[in-house]
Amino acid sequence: MFTDTIKFYHFLLLLLQSYNAQPTEAETAVWNQVSAVLEEAHGILAELQSYNGAGQEIREAIQNPGDLALQEKAWNAVCPLVAKLKRFYEFSLRLENALRSLLEALTSPPYAPMQHLEREQALAKQFAEILHFTLSFDELKMTNPAIQNDFSYYRRTISRNRLNNQQLEAENEVNNEMANRMSLFYAEATPMLKTLSNATTKFVSENKTLPIEDTTDCLSTMACVCRVMLETPEYRCRFTNTDTMLFCMRVMVGVIILYDHVHPVGAFAKTSKIDMKGCIKVLKEQPSNSVEGLLNALRYTTRHLNDDSTSKQIRALLQ
Numbered sequence: 001m002f003t004d005t006i007k008f009y010h011f012l013l014l015l016l017q018s019y020n021a022q023p024t025e026a027e028t029a030v031w032n033q034v035s036a037v038l039e040e041a042h043g044i045l046a047e048l049q050s051y052n053g054a055g056q057e058i059r060e061a062i063q064n065p066g067d068l069a070l071q072e073k074a075w076n077a078v079c080p081l082v083a084k085l086k087r088f089y090e091f092s093l094r095l096e097n098a099l100r101s102l103l104e105a106l107t108s109p110p111y112a113p114m115q116h117l118e119r120e121q122a123l124a125k126q127f128a129e130i131l132h133f134t135l136s137f138d139e140l141k142m143t144n145p146a147i148q149n150d151f152s153y154y155r156r157t158i159s160r161n162r163l164n165n166q167q168l169e170a171e172n173e174v175n176n177e178m179a180n181r182m183s184l185f186y187a188e189a190t191p192m193l194k195t196l197s198n199a200t201t202k203f204v205s206e207n208k209t210l211p212i213e214d215t216t217d218c219l220s221t222m223a224c225v226c227r228v229m230l231e232t233p234e235y236r237c238r239f240t241n242t243d244t245m246l247f248c249m250r251v252m253v254g255v256i257i258l259y260d261h262v263h264p265v266g267a268f269a270k271t272s273k274i275d276m277k278g279c280i281k282v283l284k285e286q287p288s289n290s291v292e293g294l295l296n297a298l299r300y301t302t303r304h305l306n307d308d309s310t311s312k313q314i315r316a317l318l319q
C-alpha cells in the first residue's frame, strides 16, 4: 500500500483540498444522492452550533410549579428546540442511507479497496466528508448539555400532562413514538457516530457474500492515508490550514471507530490493519483542545479498547 506513493499522495490531495473531485459516470447516481445529504449537513452543524437551550425558562418553571405562566413560557421555549432536535435526528437517518450507498459502491466486487478509492475518488471524498460531519456534530453535542436537559423536560411535560399523540400532532409537536426514538438517539454520547457504526455493522451482516475484509480494508486504508498525511512533515506543511488538519483527524478517528465496530477483533488488536499506536501518537502531538474530543471518542465509543488483546502500551497512550 505504501509503495505507490504517487497514487497515495494524489489521494491525499484529493481528500484534503477544497478541490472537488468530479464524479465519473459510474459514480453519478450515488454521488448525487449523497451530495443532496451533504448539502444539508452544513446547515445542521450551524444550527447545532447556535443551539442555546431553554435552561433558564426550565429552571424558573421547575422552581415555581404553581406559576402557570412560567410553565407555559418554558413549554413554548422548549417546543421549537425539540423541533430542531427532531430535524437533527431525521437527518441522521438520511446520513445513514447515504453511508450505506457509499459502502455499497466502495466495496462492490471485483475491485480491491485501494482500487475503489482510486476509481471512485469522488465517492471516497464524500465518505470522508460524512465522517467529518459526524465527528463535528458529536463534538458539539457532547459539549452541549442543554440538549438532553431540554429534551427530558419535554418528555416529562408530555407525560405529566398526559398529552396524547393527537394533541401533540395537532400542535405540530413531536409525538410519543418519535420522542422515544429520539431519546435513544440523544442518550448516546456520540449519536451520529453510533448511527454510522450501527449502519456499517448492519451493512456487513446483511451482505454475507461480501468478505468483511472488503469493508474493513476500505476503512483501514483511509485511516492509513490520514495518519500518513498527519505524521509526514512534507505532506503536512502543504496543509497549513488548521481546518484541514482537523478534517483529516476527524476522518481518521471516524474510520477507526467504524473499523473497530465492524471487524471481529477490532482496531486495537495486534493483527489490526490500522496502526493504532501511530494514530494515537499523531493525535497527541496536536494541541490538546482540538483533539480532546477525538481522543474521548476513541476512549469511549470504541468496542475493543478494553479487550485483553489490546496492548498495555496502547491503553497507556489513551489514559
Ligand SMILES: *[C@@H]1O[C@H](CO)[C@@H](O)[C@H](O)[C@H]1NC(C)=O
Binding pocket: 104, 107, 108, 109, 206, 207, 209, 210
Ligand atoms: C448488500 O445487500 C443489499 C441488500 O441486501 C444489496 O442490495 C446490495 O447489492 C448488497 N451489496 C453488496 C456489495 O453485496
Ligand SMILES: *[C@@H]1O[C@H](CO)[C@@H](O)[C@H](O)[C@H]1NC(C)=O
Binding pocket: 184, 185, 188, 191, 194, 195, 198
Ligand atoms: C445502535 O444499535 C444498538 C443495538 O442494536 C441500539 O441499542 C442503539 O439504540 C443504536 N443506536 C443508534 C444511535 O442507532
